[in-house]
Amino acid sequence: MSFLALFGVFFKIGIFTFGGGQAMIPLLQKDLVVNLAWVSMKEFLDFVAISEITPGPVAINMATFVGYKLRGLTGALVTSLGVILPSFIIILIVATVAHTFRTNLWVSAFLDGLQPVVLALLTYAVYSIAMGGIPAWWGYVAALGILLLILKYGKRLNLFLVLLAAGGLGLLMFR
Amino acid sequence: MEQKKLITYTAGHASVRKQLLLFWTFFIIGSFTIGGGYAMILMMKRYLVEQYHWLKDEEFYDMLAISQVTPGPIAVNMATFVGYTQGGVLGSVLATLGVSIPAVAVIIVIAVFFPGFKDNVWIQRFFAGVIVGVVAQIATIVLDMGKRQKWTTISVIVCAGSLGVLFFVQQVSPIWLILGGGLVGLAVEALKPKSAGGASS
Numbered sequence: 001m002s003f004l005a006l007f008g009v010f011f012k013i014g015i016f017t018f019g020g021g022q023a024m025i026p027l028l029q030k031d032l033v034v035n036l037a038w039v040s041m042k043e044f045l046d047f048v049a050i051s052e053i054t055p056g057p058v059a060i061n062m063a064t065f066v067g068y069k070l071r072g073l074t075g076a077l078v079t080s081l082g083v084i085l086p087s088f089i090i091i092l093i094v095a096t097v098a099h100t101f102r103t104n105l106w107v108s109a110f111l112d113g114l115q116p117v118v119l120a121l122l123t124y125a126v127y128s129i130a131m132g133g134i135p136a137w138w139g140y141v142a143a144l145g146i147l148l149l150i151l152k153y154g155k156r157l158n159l160f161l162v163l164l165a166a167g168g169l170g171l172l173m174f175r
Numbered sequence: 176m177e178q179k180k181l182i183t184y185t186a187g188h189a190s191v192r193k194q195l196l197l198f199w200t201f202f203i204i205g206s207f208t209i210g211g212g213y214a215m216i217l218m219m220k221r222y223l224v225e226q227y228h229w230l231k232d233e234e235f236y237d238m239l240a241i242s243q244v245t246p247g248p249i250a251v252n253m254a255t256f257v258g259y260t261q262g263g264v265l266g267s268v269l270a271t272l273g274v275s276i277p278a279v280a281v282i283i284v285i286a287v288f289f290p291g292f293k294d295n296v297w298i299q300r301f302f303a304g305v306i307v308g309v310v311a312q313i314a315t316i317v318l319d320m321g322k323r324q325k326w327t328t329i330s331v332i333v334c335a336g337s338l339g340v341l342f343f344v345q346q347v348s349p350i351w352l353i354l355g356g357g358l359v360g361l362a363v364e365a366l367k368p369k370s371a372g373g374a375s376s
Contacts, residue, residue: 018246018350050285050293053302056278057248058211064282073283080279087247088271091255092264094245102237106361111237113360116330117352118240119320120337125213126313127342133210133306146311150217151318155225159218160207163308170304171297 001038001070003078009036010063010082017059024059024083028066038070059083135174142169189262197266200227201254201273209302210309212249217312219253220319229261236320244353250274333359 009031017024025048032038039047051061060080067079102108134140146166150157189197200222208215216239223230230238242252251271258270285292292298324330337352 014247016246018244018348018353023348024248046293050282052211053209053293053298053305054278054281054285055207055209056205056275056281057215057250059248060251060275060278061282064279065286068283068286076279076283076286080275083247084251084271084275087245087251088255088267090245090247091242091252092259092267094241095256095259095267105364109360109364110357111240111360112325113333113358113363114240114244114353114356115236115320115324116334117337117356118236118243119317119324120334120341121243121349121352122213122216122313122317122320123338124341126310126317129210129213129306129313130310133303134310135303139303139307143307143310143314146308147314150311150315155221159221159312162312163207163209163305166306166308166311167301167304170300170302170307174300174303 001036003071003074006067006071006075007078007082010067010079011086014059014083014086024062028062032066039066043069138173142166187259187261187263187266189266194262194266194269196227197258197262198269198273201258201270202277204254205250205274206277208250209305213313214309215250215253216316219250220316223257229257232323236323240353243349244357329359329363 013024013027013031017027029041029044033041033044047062047065048058051058051065054061060083063079063083064076067075067077069075071078102111130140130143134143146162150159150162204215204218204222208218220235224232224235238253238256239249242249242256245252251274254270254274255267258267260266262269324334333356337356340347340352
């Protein structure tokens with residue numbers, strides 16, 4: 001496949017997935033595994049698994065993986081750029097046009113209306129990530145404990161160290 | 176009469192130092208958040224609102240909402256948006272690169288040097304632990320949003336209804352829920368009894 005085709009697939013997926021990178025996974029699977037048959041289902045699932053446990057947006061991780069597998073380093077850069085560019089361009093347009101989000105009554109009403117939906121989406125994310133990723137009952141207890149720590153100590157708590165400590169706990173306890 | 180909030184989003188102008196700080200901040204955010212875009216939200220809020228005061232609380236949540244109605248990874252959308260408001264087009268490029276480079280780099284390193292990465296049992300256990308922390312961090316954001324949400328009968332119904340759909344009708348794309356919420360907001364505004372003039376300014 002050409003670099004242009006690689007770029008095109010990821011650019012298209014970058015345009016058509018709303019609601020965050022995880023929403024891209026089914027679309028990517030349809031394009032890459034079923035329609036184009038560029039990667040096998042097993043490879044695809046491996047890519048997803050690794051993307052979820054590595055830093056950064058899952059969509060970029062996926063793009064880099066597929067690009068690297070198909071066309072090496074240049075391929076990885078082409079696909080990553082492809083998946084990032086639509087977001088970048090669209091937000092730049094929104095930001096340029098929207099000098100006055102909260103000064104326009106209707107835009108303001110629209111934003112007020114969708115805040116409770118965003119809240120619901122995040123609540124559901126807590127549930128689904130916990131269900132999919134926490135392997136033992138005490139993990140839920142630990143999550144609650146960490147939540148209370150964050151609420152109590154606020155800014156003084158380094159969030160990265162919290163994640164590292166949680167990972168350390170996982171090394172010791174999950175079997 | 177409710178006073179309308181005046182928030183303007185314009186291209187920021189920034190010193191070289193601030194541009195570099197934009198890049199570095201998003202690079203850190205991109206490097207240290209595992210588990211997808213939602214996991215980044217609390218860390219972004221820490222840096223952007225609490226540490227650097229680039230955004231007010233309300234602006235942060237507005238941008239988060241907009242990042243969900245626009246396509247693409249939430250973290251990239253946020254980076255571009257914040258970068259633009261703080262440092263213009265250059266700022267948006269730097270912030271976007273900052274949040275993306277770690278994701279690209281780590282995958283290339285794994286693909287080249289550690290093909291067995293995923294099957295390592297220690298990596299799996301470590302990640303299962305990290306997820307515990309991620310869940311707690313997203314829950315923190317949920318509580319924070321819940322606290323500042325203006326709870327009216329309608330917003331309670333919209334929130335509960337969305338949760339119902341998410342739990343019981345799994346195939347619905349979040350975009351329809353988000354747009355639905357926005358339309359409810361518009362309808363509420365349109366049906367509001369128009370009292371004394373000047374409400375729009």
